[in-house]
Amino acid sequence: MLWRKLVALLSVFVYQSDLTHAALVERRIDDTQGDSATGLRPVYLPAEGVWNGLDCSQCQLKPDIARVFGGTYSEATYRPARGIVSVDIQFEGVAIDVYFILAPFSARLTTLTECLFILDGGEPATFRYQPGAEDTEFIYEHSVFSRTDLPDANHTLRITVPEVPHELFLNFDYAIYMYAGLF
Numbered sequence: 001m002l003w004r005k006l007v008a009l010l011s012v013f014v015y016q017s018d019l020t021h022a023a024l025v026e027r028r029i030d031d032t033q034g035d036s037a038t039g040l041r042p043v044y045l046p047a048e049g050v051w052n053g054l055d056c057s058q059c060q061l062k063p064d065i066a067r068v069f070g071g072t073y074s075e076a077t078y079r080p081a082r083g084i085v086s087v088d089i090q091f092e093g094v095a096i097d098v099y100f101i102l103a104p105f106s107a108r109l110t111t112l113t114e115c116l117f118i119l120d121g122g123e124p125a126t127f128r129y130q131p132g133a134e135d136t137e138f139i140y141e142h143s144v145f146s147r148t149d150l151p152d153a154n155h156t157l158r159i160t161v162p163e164v165p166h167e168l169f170l171n172f173d174y175a176i177y178m179y180a181g182l183f
Contacts, residue, residue, distance in 0.1 A: 023180075023181060024094070024095075024178045024179070024180060024181070025178070025179045025180075025181040026176055026177075026178060026179075027091070027093070027176070027177055027178075027179050028069070028174055028175070028176050028177075029042065029089055029091065029174060029175040029176075029177065030069060030070040030072060030174050031053075031069075031070075031072055031073055031074040031172050031173055031174060032053065032070065032072040032074065033070055033072070035091065037179070040090055040091075042074070042087050042088065042089050042172070043087065043088040044074065044076075044086075044087050045084070045085070045086045045087070045088075046082075046083070046085070050076045050077075050082065050085055051074050051075070051076045051085075051087075052074070052075055052076065053072055053073060053074055053075070054071075054072060054073070056075075059075070060109055061075070061103050061106075061109060061111070061169070061171075063101050063138045063140070063171070064138065064140075067138075067140045068101060068140065068173050069099070069141070069173050069174040070174065073101055073171055073172065073173050074087070074171070074172050075101075075169070075170060075171040075172070076169075076170050077110055077167055077168070077169050077170075078161040078167060078168040078169075078170070079167055080163075080164070080165055080166070080167075084160055084161060084163065085160070085161050085168075085170065086158055086159060086160035086161070087158075087159045087160075087170075087172055088156055088157070088158050088159075089156070089157045089158075089159070089175055090154065090155070090156050090157075091154075091155055091157070091175075091177040091179075092152075092153065092154045092155070092179060093150065093152070093155070093177040093178050093179040093180070094148070094150050094151070094152050094178050094179075094180055095146075095147060095148040095149075095150055095177060095178040096119075096145070096146070096147055096150070096155070096157060096175055096176070096177040096178075097143055097145070097146045097175065097176045097177075098117070098143070098144050098145040098146070098157070098159065098172070098174075098175045099141050099142060099143055099144065099173045099174050099175065099176075100113065100127075100142050100144045100170070100171055100172060100173060101138055101139070101140055101141075101142070101171040101173050102129050102131070102138065102139040102142050102171070103131065103138060103169055103171065104131055104135050104136050104137055104138055105131040105132060105133050105134070105135045105136065109169075110167040110168065110169045111130075111131050111169055112128075112129070112130050112131075112166070112167070112168055112169060113127070113128070113129045113130075113144075113168065113169055113170060113171070114126070114127070114128045114129075114161065114162060114164070114168050115127055115144070115159055115160060115161055115162075115168070115170055116158075116159070116160050116161070116162055117144075117145040117157060117158070117159055118157070118158040118160065119147060119150075119155060119156075119157050119158075120155055120156060120157075121156075125145060126162075127144040127145060129142075129144075140173075141173065145157075145159075148178075152180045157175075159172065
């Protein structure tokens with residue numbers, strides 16, 4: 001988990017002066033409820049008609065709600081004729097870890113997950129998961145992107161699909177970021 005990766009960095013960010021202390025604080029960004037501290041919510045594009053959640057009656061891939069963070073998730077199927085699918089997450093911190101729900105194999109449904117992570121407009125990082133016939137269960141809380149070397153500043157992370165000629169499936173559950181808090 002992200003906090004384990006940052007234990008070594010904690011000593012760098014913890015300092016003491018006469019009146020001020022700082023430490024890394026873990027915060028979560030839920031797909032629906034947003035940032036646990038600021039309330040800022042992810043921005044899904046397109047805004048309508050592509051992204052679905054628990055209330056999707058036509059969705060055939062249904063994760064176990066008891067196993068998803070906060071009891072919610074946001075999923076979309078990219079179809080080339082419809083255009084790009086993306087979600088933007090804003091946070092202030094020094095590290096971030098993004099978690100997806102990965103779909104099991106299906107011979108009739110799109111279950112290939114492939115996406116790009118573009119942090120602050122930089123070079124994209126790619127994630128790809130193609131379930132095989134032996135993959136019969138959803139995979140929950142799967143870390144699909146992690147960065148621990150960020151400057152303590154405001155950041156925007158765009159999760160988007162590559163422009164490919166085939167369908168892709170995305171299921172965003174939550175993100176964890178580390179904030180250098182003062183107290």
